[in-house]
Every structure is written in C-alpha cells, then in structure tokens.
Amino acid sequence: MKFEWFVASRYLRSRRKQSFISLISIISIGGVALGVATVILAIAVLNGVEHGLKERFLANEAHVVLMLHGSDFFGGYTQRIAQIEALDEVVAASPVVYSQVAVFPEHSKRIQDVIHIKGIEPAKEDIVTGFSRFVAGSVDFQNSPLIAKAERLSDNTVTGGIVLGARLADRLGIVKGDILRLVVELQEHPINPDTFIPDLSNFVVIGLYESELAVYDNSFGFIHIAAAQKLYNRANRVNAIFVRLRDAEVAPQAAPRITDTVQFSVLEGLPIARTWMEVHAPLFAALRLEKTLTVVIEALIILVAAFNIASTLIMTVMEKTRDVGTFRTLGASRGSIMGIFMIQGSVIGILGTLLGTGLGLTLCWLLSSNSLRPSPWWALIVAMPVLLQVLIALRRITPRPGGFKMALWLFWLVSIGFGLYCFVKPISLVELGLSQIYQMNQLPIKVNWFFVGFINALSFLICWLATLYPAWQAANLNPVEALQHE
Amino acid sequence: MTHSREALIRIKDLHKSYYDGEAELPVLQGVDFMVRPSEMLAIVGASGVGKSTLLHILGALDRPTAGTVFYEEQDIFTFPDKALARFRNEHIGFVFQFHHLLPEFTALENVAMSAILGGVTQQSSVHPHTDKAKEIASCYDTRSVYTRAQELLAYVGLSERQEHYPSQLSGGERQRVAIARALMNQPQVVLADEPTGNLDSRSSEAVLELLWLMNAQAGQTFVIVTHNKELAERADRTVHLVDGKISTAGKW
Numbered sequence: 243m244k245f246e247w248f249v250a251s252r253y254l255r256s257r258r259k260q261s262f263i264s265l266i267s268i269i270s271i272g273g274v275a276l277g278v279a280t281v282i283l284a285i286a287v288l289n290g291v292e293h294g295l296k297e298r299f300l301a302n303e304a305h306v307v308l309m310l311h312g313s314d315f316f317g318g319y320t321q322r323i324a325q326i327e328a329l330d331e332v333v334a335a336s337p338v339v340y341s342q343v344a345v346f347p348e349h350s351k352r353i354q355d356v357i358h359i360k361g362i363e364p365a366k367e368d369i370v371t372g373f374s375r376f377v378a379g380s381v382d383f384q385n386s387p388l389i390a391k392a393e394r395l396s397d398n399t400v401t402g403g404i405v406l407g408a409r410l411a412d413r414l415g416i417v418k419g420d421i422l423r424l425v426v427e428l429q430e431h432p433i434n435p436d437t438f439i440p441d442l443s444n445f446v447v448i449g450l451y452e453s454e455l456a457v458y459d460n461s462f463g464f465i466h467i468a469a470a471q472k473l474y475n476r477a478n479r480v481n482a483i484f485v486r487l488r489d490a491e492v493a494p495q496a497a498p499r500i501t502d503t504v505q506f507s508v509l510e511g512l513p514i515a516r517t518w519m520e521v522h523a524p525l526f527a528a529l530r531l532e533k534t535l536t537v538v539i540e541a542l543i544i545l546v547a548a549f550n551i552a553s554t555l556i557m558t559v560m561e562k563t564r565d566v567g568t569f570r571t572l573g574a575s576r577g578s579i580m581g582i583f584m585i586q587g588s589v590i591g592i593l594g595t596l597l598g599t600g601l602g603l604t605l606c607w608l609l610s611s612n613s614l615r616p617s618p619w620w621a622l623i624v625a626m627p628v629l630l631q632v633l634i635a636l637r638r639i640t641p642r643p644g645g646f647k648m649a650l651w652l653f654w655l656v657s658i659g660f661g662l663y664c665f666v667k668p669i670s671l672v673e674l675g676l677s678q679i680y681q682m683n684q685l686p687i688k689v690n691w692f693f694v695g696f697i698n699a700l701s702f703l704i705c706w707l708a709t710l711y712p713a714w715q716a717a718n719l720n721p722v723e724a725l726q727h728e
Numbered sequence: 729m730t731h732s733r734e735a736l737i738r739i740k741d742l743h744k745s746y747y748d749g750e751a752e753l754p755v756l757q758g759v760d761f762m763v764r765p766s767e768m769l770a771i772v773g774a775s776g777v778g779k780s781t782l783l784h785i786l787g788a789l790d791r792p793t794a795g796t797v798f799y800e801e802q803d804i805f806t807f808p809d810k811a812l813a814r815f816r817n818e819h820i821g822f823v824f825q826f827h828h829l830l831p832e833f834t835a836l837e838n839v840a841m842s843a844i845l846g847g848v849t850q851q852s853s854v855h856p857h858t859d860k861a862k863e864i865a866s867c868y869d870t871r872s873v874y875t876r877a878q879e880l881l882a883y884v885g886l887s888e889r890q891e892h893y894p895s896q897l898s899g900g901e902r903q904r905v906a907i908a909r910a911l912m913n914q915p916q917v918v919l920a921d922e923p924t925g926n927l928d929s930r931s932s933e934a935v936l937e938l939l940w941l942m943n944a945q946a947g948q949t950f951v952i953v954t955h956n957k958e959l960a961e962r963a964d965r966t967v968h969l970v971d972g973k974i975s976t977a978g979k980w
Contacts, residue, residue: 245845252832568828571789572842572909573817575810721789725828 245574246581253558253586267590270554273547274594275601278701281540282602283609285693288536290610290686292529295522298454304336304370304484305493305518308500310511313340315479322504323483329503331487331496336366338482339470345463347414348396348421348444354414357407358462359424361470361480370486373464377405379418379449383466386448388419396421396444402469403448407459411450418447422463426473443473454683493517544701547594548708555587555712559719566716567724576717583713584706591705595698603689604659608666610687615664627657735762735798736916736949737786742795744781755781757972758795763917766947768940770960773969779953780921782969786951787820787919788812799916817846821910825922827902829894829909836890839909840877846913847873880908884938900931907938917949918942924956936962 254267308326310316319337326335339361344353364381367373373381380386383403393400404422406414416422424443445465452459471477483504487496497515506513519526559566566579630653669685742759745752755778763769773779784790786797788804796803799819807815821842822828829838881890884904894902903923910918923939924932936959942948952959960966968975 244847245841248844255832564828565830565832568830569841569845570813571787571816571822571828572845573813573815573820573913574845575813577810578813578845722784725789725824 246578246585249569249582250585250589253562253582254589266554266557270547270551270590271594271597273550274544274591274701274705275598277540277544277547278595278598278697279602279605280543281537281697282599282689282694283605284536284540285533285697286602286606286687286689287685288529288533289690289693290688292526292533293688294686295525295529299518299522300490302371302376302453302455302458303518303521305487305490306485306497306500306515307521308483308485308504308513308515309340309481310506310513312511313481314511315339315474315476315481316506316510317479319478319480319483325503326483326485326500329496329499331489331492332500333486333488334366334369335483335485336363336370337467337480338362338367338484339467339474339476339480340482341470341474344425345414346423346425347416348398348423353425355410355461357410359470360462360464361467361473362464363467367484370484376451376453376458377449378408378452379405381405381449383448383469386446388448389446392419392421392446398423398444400446401443401472402445402466404445405449405451405464406447407462408450408452409456409459410461410463411447413460416447418450420447421445422447424473445469490518493519540697541700541704544704548591548704551587551590551705552708552712554590555583555709556715558586559583559712559716562716563719563724563727566719567721567727570719570721570724579719580713580717583716584709587709587713588702588706591702591709594705595701598701599694599698603694604662605666606687606689608662609668609685612668615667627654734764736765736800737763737951738798738801739763739782739786740795740798742782742785742797743793744778744785744790745793755972756785756792759969759972759974761967761974763949763951765916766943766949768943768950768962768964769952770963770966771951771953771969772955772960772966775955777969778972779969783919783921783951783953787822788816814846817842818913819916821913821915821918823903823906823910823918823920823923825925827894827899827906829902829905831894834891834893835881835886835897835905836874836877838894838905839880839912840873842909842912843873843876877908877912880911881905884908898931900927900934903927903931903935904938907935907942911942911946911948914946915948917951920950920952922954922956923952924954924959 255264323335323337326332339359341359342356343359344356346352346354362373364373364383380388380403383405386403389400389403398421400421406416406422411417414422421444424445426441426443445463451462451464465473467480471479485496485500487493494517497517501513501515504513569579569582668687670683671685672683739759739761742756743754744756745754747753759782771779771782781790785792788797791805796805798804799815804812804815829835830841833841878887878890881887884907886901886904886908889897889901889905894905897905903926907923910920920939924935927935939950939952940962943950952963954960
C-alpha cells in the first residue's frame with residue numbers, strides 16, 4: 243500500500259506546492275464536515291428536548307397512577323397504600339381525590355374556567371411528586387393566616403385553602419389571598435339558568451404553584467384531601483393513588499405488580515395503573531418520529547456531501563488520466579490504481595467526518611455552556627487574521643518554510659474558534675416566547691455519544707462508497723488510450 | 729526459428745484489429761520476429777503502419793486479437809492482470825515520444841516510482857520471514873531506492889535537477905529523466921517509441937548517446953520504434969513493418 247499512499251497523498255495536495263491541501267479537497271472536506279456537524283447538533287437538540295421533558299415529568303409527576311375504571315371512589319386506601327409501599331420498587335404512595343371542576347373568582351358573575359383539582363395529603367404528596375418545592379406561599383391548607391384574613395373580608399364561608407397554578411391564577415386575575423369559587427356538582431339534567439343555584443365552595447388562594455411544566459401551571463389547583471372528600475361527600479374514600487418508584491424506568495413492570503397487590507373486589511371496579519410513559523406516550527412517540535426523520539434528512543445531507551466527493555474524484559481521475567496510463571506502464575495493477583483514488587476519497591471522508599464531529603461537539607458545548615463570554619467586541623480580534631493575510635499576500639514572493647504554513651492554519655483555527663466562543667451562546671427560549679410550548683427556558687442540548695459514533699461510522703461508510711465508482715472507472719481505463727489522453 | 733532458444737522475446741503470428749462499429753480495421757496481420765538479449769533492435773515503417781501498436785503489445789499494455797508474445801518462452805498474455813502488471817514492473821521499461829513524467833512528482837520521485845511501486849514484494853522476497861525483518865528491509869529499501877534513483881539521474885547528467893518538477897525541466901532533460909526511470913528496476917528490455925521524436929537535433933543526439941551507452945555498459949536490450957533513418961542505421965538490427973507484416977527484406 244506504500245505506493246498508493248504515496249501517490250494519493252500527493253494528489254490531495256494542490257498543484258501549487260505552497261498549499262497544504264488543495265482547494266477542491268478543502269471544499270469536499272467542508273461539505274462532509276458541515277453535514278456531520280449539523281446532524282450531531284440537530285440530534286443533540288432533539289435529545290435535549292426529550293431528556294429535558296422526561297426529567298421535568300419525573301420531577302413533577304408520579305411514576306404510576308392507580309385508579310378504578312371510570313374514576314370511581316374506593317375506600318380502605320390507608321391499608322392499600324401500606325400494601326403498595328411494601329413493594330420493593332416503591333418509594334411512596336399518596337392518596338388523591340382527583341377531578342375537574344368549574345371555577346370563577348369571587349368578584350366574577352359567571353364560570354370562567356374548568357380546572358383540574360387534586361385533593362392531596364401534603365406530607366405524602368411531597369414525597370411522591372415533590373409538591374411543596376414548586377409552591378410560592380403556604381402549603382398549610384387548614385391554618386394559613388391568609389384564610390382567616392379572607393374570611394374576615396368576605397361574606398362567604400370559606401371551606402379551605404387552595405394552591406393554584408401560577409399561570410392559571412394570572413389568567414383568572416386573582417392573587418394570593420383572593421377567594422376562588424368552585425362549582426362542585428352540576429346537576430345532570432338540563433339546567434334552567436334563571437333558577438339554577440350551583441353548589442359553591444369557597445377556597446382562599448394560599449399559594450401559587452410554578453413548576454417547569456406548563457400543563458400544571460396552567461390548569462391545576464391543589465386542595466387538602468379532607469376538603470376534597472367533603473366537597474364530593476366521600477368521607478374516607480379516594481379515587482386515585484399516586485406512586486413513586488425507585489427507578490422510573492421500571493414503571494411498566496411495576497404497574498401490574500401494583501394492581502395485583504391492591505385487591506379490588508368485583509363490586510368496587512376494575513383497577514387501572516397508568517405509567518408516566520403511557521400518559522405521555524403520544525409526546526414521546528412524536529419526538530421519536532422527529533428524531534428518525536432528522537436522521538434521514540441528515541443522512542441525505544451527508545449523501546450530498548458524498549456526491550461532492552464522488553465528483554471531486556471523477557474530476558481528479560479525468561485530470562490524471564495520463565498519469566494513470568503512466569502508472570500502468572510502470573507496472574501498477576488495476577487494484578493499485580483503484581487504491582490510489584479510494585485512499586484519496588477516504589482521506590477526505592475521514593478528515594471531513596472528524597472535523598464535523600469536532601465542530602458539532604464544539605457547537606453543542608457552546609450552546610449548552612452558560613459560562614460568561616467575552617464581549618462580542620473582543621471577537622473583532624477575529625478580523626485580525628484578515629489583516630495578517632494581507633501581510634502574507636505581500637510576503638508571497640519570498641519563499642517560506644512549511645512550518646509557517648502550519649502555524650497559519652492553526653492561527654485561523656484558533657481565530658474561528660474564538661469567534662464562535664464569543665458569538666455562540668445558549669439560545670433562550672424565554673426570549674423567543676417558546677418557553678411555554680417547550681416548557682424549558684433555554685434550548686436544551688444533550689449529546690448522545692452512541693449516536694455520534696453511529697453517525698461517524700455512517701458518514702465514513704457513505705464517503706467510502708462514493709469513492710468506489712470513480713476509482714473503478716480509473717482502474718479500468720485502457721492504458722494505451724490513457725497515455726494518449728490530452 | 730533455429731535461434732529461438734536464445735531469443736529474449738519471441739513474437740508469434742501477432743494480429744491486431746481495431747473495430748469501428750461493424751467495420752474491422754486490421755493493423756497487424758501476422759507479425760513474426762524475435763528479439764535477442766542485449767541487442768539494439770529498431771522497428772521502422774511508415775506512419776500508421778502499426779509500429780506503436782506492436783510496441784504496446786510487446787509491453788503488454790494492449791492485448792493482441794490473435795497470436796501472442798513469449799518472454800523467455802513464457803506466454804505473457806496468459807497472466808492475470810496483477811501478474812501482468814508485476815511482470816511489466818519488473819521486466820519492461822518504457823520510453824515514449826512524450827516523456828509522460830508525472831507532473832506532481834519531482835524528477836527523483838519520478839525515477840524512483842517504479843521501484844516504490846514494486847516495493848513490498850521485492851522486500852518480502854529478500855526478507856520473507858519476520859515482520860521486523862520486513863520493517864528493517866523497508867527502511868533500507870526506501871533509502872536504497874532513492875540512492876539508486878540519484879545514481880541514475882547522475883548517469884543521465886541531471887544530478888542538479890533531482891528536486892525539480894517536470895514543468896521546470898527542458899524537453900531534453902525530461903526525456904533523459906524518462907530514460908532513467910525506464911532503467912530503474914533493471915528491466916530485461918526497454919521499449920522506446922520515437923524517443924527523439926519530440927526533440928531538437930542536439931537534445932536528440934544526447935538522448936541517443938545515452939541509449940547506446942546503456943546498451944554498451946549494462947547490456948540492456950532495446951526495442952526502438954522510429955522513423956529516424958540515422959537511428960535505424962545505428963541499430964544492431966532493423967525490422968521493417970509493411971502493411972501489418974514484417975517485410976522480408978528486413979528480416980535477418
């Protein structure tokens with residue numbers, strides 16, 4: 243292979259000896275590098291979104307929710323929770339009264355919203371969903387000073403305190419200390435609006451719930467479990483048990499064990515245990531689809547870059563046709579000729595892939611690192627190389643050692659790197675107004691190393707395949723015709 | 729054919745036709761002759777008579793339509809591509825009318841190229857046993873390859889030009905580099921196609937001097953295609969190619 247390497251490495255350089263590598267090779271390498279860099283970055287973002295959402299779901303939510311079919315209430319929950327908590331994989335379980343109610347603020351005359359209500363046991367709920375971590379204000383549903391204060395100011399009797407999703411509160415136009423009225427049970431037959439008097443309960447807003455999950459901040463209210471039971475007239479009964487596991491990933495295996503453990507009689511109903519994965523299945527499925535499509539599109543980008551390599555090689559083969567004839571007369575076999583051009587193409591592929599990986603990972607790091615960057619004015623230093631290049635152009639007449647060439651390349655690399663460091667910062671989703679949609683504050687980045695390896699292998703394989711046809715073409719040139727080629 | 733035992737190359741009933749669609753264009757129509765070791769053989773004939781085609785077939789660059797070529801009684805066209813390439817590398821040197829030097833390589837590299845090309849197998853035949861021996865041999869070989877290339881360049885009078893690229897050399901100098909290259913692997917035979925066809929008379933004289941010097945000193949066999957009368961007269965023997973056949977007048 244010595245001969246093939248010797249020739250291929252010479253062909254990679256330009257005709258003019260001054261250049262480290264020929265322009266056409268640089269363009270081909272750049273094509274591959276950009277393809278690989280974008281795919282790494284795109285997948286890192288999608289991965290970041292998925293990972294970020296997962297993390298938030300797991301921080302805010304129970305891993306398994308046990309309910310009866312039709313959300314029927316059931317009794318004996320203390321004992322059932324003890325049974326569930328006895329399971330190895332379970333950290334804690336918390337009883338919940340869960341339903342939807344229509345609400346309106348005290349000063350309003352009509353229903354403004356329908357919200358989710360969760361009646362909880364604060365201490366237990368804290369272990370299962372980390373509830374109190376997200377509350378600004380009190381979580382003392384019975385004895386918060388705000389309750390007494392509101393009772394004094396209002397004519398209505400107060401049932402208890404409520405912790406309201408922060409954005410929901412904004413939308414309803416109420417603040418801590420205000421009273422929210424819950425319309426508990428609408429009659430099921432048609433209502434005559436003139437005579438209808440709803441069953442109302444008044445709750446004082448004692449705290450605001452603000453997590454990183456918009457769905458809770460937008461539509462949830464939390465009250466004490468006893469108040470909820472009173473509301474629905476279901477003393478000592480609940481309709482859901484929320485469970486936290488040691489490892490969220492084993493939820494699919496844990497769910498059936500939980501339903502087996504808590505035995506419900508036929509009269510009580512059919513138990514259903516839903517895992518957090520099932521709850522969010524459509525979202526994760528959509529993300530997976532998006533990822534797959536991204537990989538396909540990016541593979542096409544790399545394919546385009548590979549075509550670039552193929553055309554570079556075809557041009558080289560055309561340009562070197564006479565050389566090929568000469569090599570054949572000197573005794574190069576078809577295999578050797580093929581080797582020369584395959585090495586040339588593969589080197590472009592490898593350099594492009596490695597450069598692209600470097601660039602992609604650098605961008606990932608820059609987009610996720612919140613370290614303080616120098617002022618962009620400093621980046622003006624990047625303009626310095628341009629001045630330097632002018633100086634070099636003036637010096638072109640004088641011969642210079644190869645070391646200088648390398649130093650120049652290094653200098654450019656450092657300059658561009660520094661420019662990127664100054665300008666590429668994490669993208670704020672808050673500023674873009676997307677933080678509610680994605681439920682995150684900044685564009686999340688998570689590098690999947692397995693995927694980086696995969697895309698490296700894929701890119702190299704595609705580039706290698708792209709070399710086959712031009713190399714084969716060169717190998718099959720007729721030596722006599724090649725020699726006479728003009 | 730009584731001398732066939734001492735023949736280096738024996739050409740037997742060689743036919744070559746080119747095809748343009750359906751039309752057959754016969755070029756060689758039964759060529760028979762032989763080349764003896766260490767002789768200077770000139771092949772002469774009118775333009776388009778098939779001299780170059782004959783030379784290409786002799787050098788195994790092209791395949792005959794019928795008939796074959798024996799080198800030391802071996803039919804070279806029975807070799808597969810790889811073996812044929814190796815054979816070309818080890819036994820045949822070429823000099824063309826156009827120098828056909830590689831523009832991206834220096835004069836020295838151009839001369840050394842055929843040895844670099846043949847490299848690995850030559851080493852392994854010398855040190856076949858261990859990887860270490862191969863490694864040592866490869867260092868030694870690279871050095872000796874360039875040493876030999878330098879010697880050859882000195883021999884053709886271009887010691888000062890070894891780091892020059894072909895574009896930096898004159899026509900005569902390029903052709904001398906090409907001759908040095910043809911001799912690099914010490915081939916049994918050098919095939920030359922109008923080696924002075926592209927040169928002025930002074931350069932051409934220098935190149936011819938060199939060829940005869942090589943023949944005299946190293947005993948190299950030369951087969952030279954030419955229509956240069958003077959050259960043909962200087963040759964040990966001349967073969968005339970007329971109408972795709974060896975004319976009887978020219979046969980020995």
